Amino acid sequence: MKIALIGAGNVAWHMGKALQHAGHEVVAVYSPTEAHRQELARLLPPAIPVASPDLSATEAELILIAVPDAVLAAVAGAVQVPAGAIVAHTSGSQPLSVLQQIPGARTGVFYPLQTFSRSKPVHFQTVPLLLESEDEHTLHTLQAVAATISREVHLVNSNKRKQLHLAAVFACNFTNHLLGISREILQQAELPPTLLQPLIQETIAKAAQQPPFQVQTGPAVRHDQNVIEEHLHMLQGHPLYRQVYQLLTNSIQQQHPKQNNNSAE
Amino acid sequence: MKIALIGAGNVAWHMGKALQHAGHEVVAVYSPTEAHRQELARLLPPAIPVASPDLSATEAELILIAVPDAVLAAVAGAVQVPAGAIVAHTSGSQPLSVLQQIPGARTGVFYPLQTFSRSKPVHFQTVPLLLESEDEHTLHTLQAVAATISREVHLVNSNKRKQLHLAAVFACNFTNHLLGISREILQQAELPPTLLQPLIQETIAKAAQQPPFQVQTGPAVRHDQNVIEEHLHMLQGHPLYRQVYQLLTNSIQQQHPKQNNNSAE
Numbered sequence: 001m002k003i004a005l006i007g008a009g010n011v012a013w014h015m016g017k018a019l020q021h022a023g024h025e026v027v028a029v030y031s032p033t034e035a036h037r038q039e040l041a042r043l044l045p046p047a048i049p050v051a052s053p054d055l056s057a058t059e060a061e062l063i064l065i066a067v068p069d070a071v072l073a074a075v076a077g078a079v080q081v082p083a084g085a086i087v088a089h090t091s092g093s094q095p096l097s098v099l100q101q102i103p104g105a106r107t108g109v110f111y112p113l114q115t116f117s118r119s120k121p122v123h124f125q126t127v128p129l130l131l132e133s134e135d136e137h138t139l140h141t142l143q144a145v146a147a148t149i150s151r152e153v154h155l156v157n158s159n160k161r162k163q164l165h166l167a168a169v170f171a172c173n174f175t176n177h178l179l180g181i182s183r184e185i186l187q188q189a190e191l192p193p194t195l196l197q198p199l200i201q202e203t204i205a206k207a208a209q210q211p212p213f214q215v216q217t218g219p220a221v222r223h224d225q226n227v228i229e230e231h232l233h234m235l236q237g238h239p240l241y242r243q244v245y246q247l248l249t250n251s252i253q254q255q256h257p258k259q260n261n262n263s264a265e
Numbered sequence: 266m267k268i269a270l271i272g273a274g275n276v277a278w279h280m281g282k283a284l285q286h287a288g289h290e291v292v293a294v295y296s297p298t299e300a301h302r303q304e305l306a307r308l309l310p311p312a313i314p315v316a317s318p319d320l321s322a323t324e325a326e327l328i329l330i331a332v333p334d335a336v337l338a339a340v341a342g343a344v345q346v347p348a349g350a351i352v353a354h355t356s357g358s359q360p361l362s363v364l365q366q367i368p369g370a371r372t373g374v375f376y377p378l379q380t381f382s383r384s385k386p387v388h389f390q391t392v393p394l395l396l397e398s399e400d401e402h403t404l405h406t407l408q409a410v411a412a413t414i415s416r417e418v419h420l421v422n423s424n425k426r427k428q429l430h431l432a433a434v435f436a437c438n439f440t441n442h443l444l445g446i447s448r449e450i451l452q453q454a455e456l457p458p459t460l461l462q463p464l465i466q467e468t469i470a471k472a473a474q475q476p477p478f479q480v481q482t483g484p485a486v487r488h489d490q491n492v493i494e495e496h497l498h499m500l501q502g503h504p505l506y507r508q509v510y511q512l513l514t515n516s517i518q519q520q521h522p523k524q525n526n527n528s529a530e
Contacts, residue, residue, distance in 0.1 A: 001306050009444055071488045093484070093492045114464055115482045117486055120471060126463050154460070163454035164461075165494030166496050170506075171447035171461050172468040173483030173512045175440050179469075180477035180520075182436035189428035195419070196429075196436050197473055198391050199379055203437040203471055204444075206385060212445035217380045221359070224335045227358045232429050248439045251505050255445075 001145055004028040004060035005044075006053060006075060010037035011090050011114035012066040015149075016044050018124035028058045054080040058256040062145065064110060065099075068088040073098050080106050086138050092165035095158035096132050108142050111161060112150075115172060128152040130161055181241055208222035213255055220252035268408055269293040269325035270309075271318060271340060273301035275381035276355050277331040279416075281309050283389035287413040293323045313325040327410060329375060330364075331355040338363050346370050351403050357430035360423040361397050373398035373407050376426060377415075380437060386401055393417040446506055478520055485517035 005012045016026050026047040026157040031037035037049035051140045052096070055076065057061060063085055067075050072094050075166035079102050081087055087102050088110035109132040116122060129146040131153065133139040146153040156164065179200070183193050204216050219227040228249055235242040266289045270277045272435035273296035281291050291309040295318050296302035318340065321330060328350055332340050337359050344367050346352055352367050353375040364372040374397040381387060394411040396418065398404040404420070411418040421429065444465070448458050471480050484492040493514055500507040 005333060039423075062476065068487060069484070069492050070487070094324040111461065112498055114407050115471065116476075117471065117480055117482075120474070128460055144332065152463070156456070160454050160456055161498070162495070163450055164456055166417055166456075166499055167447040167450040167456075168461060168464055169483055169485075169496065169510070170443045170450065172464050173481070173485060173517070174443050174509075175465070176472055176477045176481055177485075177513055177517050178435045178439050178443070179472040180481070180515075182432040183472075184321060185428055185435065187431075189425050191421070191429055191432075195378065195393055196433060198393060198417070199433055199437050200440070200473075202380055202387075203441050204381065204465060205439055206382065207444040207448075208459075208465075209385070210273060210382075212441045212448060216438070216441055216445070217382075219334070220434075220442075221355050222333060222335065224333065227334050228356070230427070231434065234427070234431055236345055240519060244439075244516055245434070247508055248442055250440055251509055252438070252448075254307060254505060262401060 001025070002027045002061045004030070004055050004058055004063045005040070005047075005066065006030045006055075006079060007064065007066035007071075007090075008033070008040040008064060010118055011070070011112065012064070013040060013043075014091065014120060014122050014124070015064065015066060015112060016040065016047075018149040019145075020044050024148070025147070027060050028055055030055065053078045055085075056080045056082055058082065061085055062141070063087045063105075064090060067220065069093050075244040077101055086141055088133075088142060092161060092168065094133075095162075096134065097158070106133070106135050106138040108138050109158070109161070110142055110146065111156075113164070113168065123150050128154055129218050130154050130164070132157055136137075144245045178244075181244070202211045216252060216256060218252075220249040221256045223253060223258045266290070267292045267324045267326045267330045269295070269304070269320050269323055270331065271295045271320075272331035273298070273305040273330060274331060274333070275383055276377065277329070278305060278308075278383060279381045279387050279389070280329065280331060280355065280377060281305065281312075283387075283414040284410075285309050289410070290488060291415070292325050293320055295320065318343045320349055320350075321345045323347065326350055327406070328352045328370075329355060332494075334358050342366055351406055353398075353407060353460075357426060358432065360427075361399065362423070371398070371400055371403040373400075373403050374426070375407055375411065375424070376421075378429070378433065389414050390416050393419055395421040395429070396420050397422055397426065443509075448508070479515060481521060483517075485514040487522045488518060488523045 026044040028050050029037045029041040029047050030050045043051040067092050076099050083104050087105040088108040111130040113128040116155040129150045130143045268291050274290045291312040293315050294306040294312050295315045306312040306314040341364050348369050352370040353373040378393040388390040394415045404462045
């Protein structure tokens with residue numbers, strides 16, 4: 001399939017590579033930043049970098065819009081595509097309807113549920129791809145393309161995708177931030193960050209097997225006020241982390257009324 | 266080595282099994298709850314359940330105190346041990362000095378840095394064991410015992426262990442709670458909890474390879490105020506989760522001044 005990419009960030013980059021690897025042809029890359037579109041087009045021959053979101057003169061059959069959520073509506077308003085081409089965006093938080101203003105296009109959503117960094121390769125076959133379209137033919141085409149790069153293809157409507165995106169913010173974005181705070185505490189104590197890895201792995205493995213609320217451990221769920229007070233005292237030099245500690249402790253305790261519990265941490 | 270366990274919770278249970286498996290002999294189990302000490306003693310023959318923390322008549326050479334942090338000092342005040350025996354506690358948050366009141370004992374810390382649930386087997390060889398003692402001979406004995414059940418034996422003093430414990434609360438206890446919130450959101454949207462697993466795995470893998478603050482993704486680090494507002498709106502039925510969302514977003518944004526960033530979620 002002939003594909004054009006709008007956007008040259010991490011999502012466009014990883015998805016473009018996966019699509020090309022699966023035998024699709026990336027024909028054009030648009031980004032407002034000249035260096036970005038040139039760099040990505042170079043990586044995906046025979047793609048050519050284009051300086052305008054008017055792709056109507058290209059041979060693209062599928063246009064993927066992979067731009068920051070905040071500018072998606074504006075970009076969609078400027079895009080022009082060949083008649084009958086499919087336009088799909090890759091956003092977890094934006095509805096399908098954000099594309100309705102594109103003239104003559106069949107529209108859909110092609111959302112990869114994964115976090116991408118330029119520097120880290122992604123095994124795309126295991127990345128869930130969440131698809132949506134109001135047009136059955138479009139949906140079938142998106143499903144066929146998705147199946148060439150991932151084993152995990154799901155149909156999810158805009159409303160559910162929004163909920164999923166919110167769940168992902170808690171499970172991944174916020175979790176990553178807590179891991180960052182944890183690492184900072186280890187560094188200040190001159191302890192190696194690897195020391196906590198087995199515990200982190202086990203926490204994630206356990207939460208995948210059983211509902212996390214049922215396997216909660218730690219001072220908060222034990223209502224161990226002495227330890228909690230000491231931790232808050234240790235954090236007094238960092239008011240924001242202290243607030244995070246206090247609030248998450250409250251949230252855990254609200255869900256877990258006081259009871260006996262015996263655990264390692 | 267002849268070992269006695271004080272406490273019959275998850276830590277005593279898993280550690281007792283690992284020690285027995287390594288060839289040590291568990292001679293006694295004390296817990297104030299009759300059913301608990303009987304159940305654990307049955308699992309660890311030839312261990313006998315004892316109804317008092319006076320173990321001075323047993324043959325125990327090493328007494329491990331694995332009780333909730335909140336009662337450790339009280340338990341240590343009541344324990345009696347054979348002359349010359351080593352007494353070690355398994356707490357991450359409590360100092361070595363909490364054991365100093367035990368008459369005639371050599372004291373230490375034998376802290377397994379892992380989260381234990383009764384229902385989930387633990388591969389003890391990869392569990393970091395953090396040891397401490399002020400007496401060199403005691404420390405050598407603890408090291409020898411630790412090496413029989415784990416490949417990860419570290420010497421860490423009380424102050425550093427306290428920091429490590431605090432870091433573990435952020436990285437594991439709080440992370441688990443966020444995974445629980447995430448799962449609740451998925452359930453309400455009637456989406457399978459497995460859908461987020463690849464993203465969670467990748468988040469953890471990435472945070473192990475690079476400092477988490479450097480690979481932060483999501484609406485907060487992108488300062489994507491529209492998405493953040495919508496998420497807060499979606500959470501309005503759950504004030505505490507809404508507060509957690511707001512505070513973690515603030516904490517991320519304090520560390521990441523506004524900049525361009527293009528990512529999947």
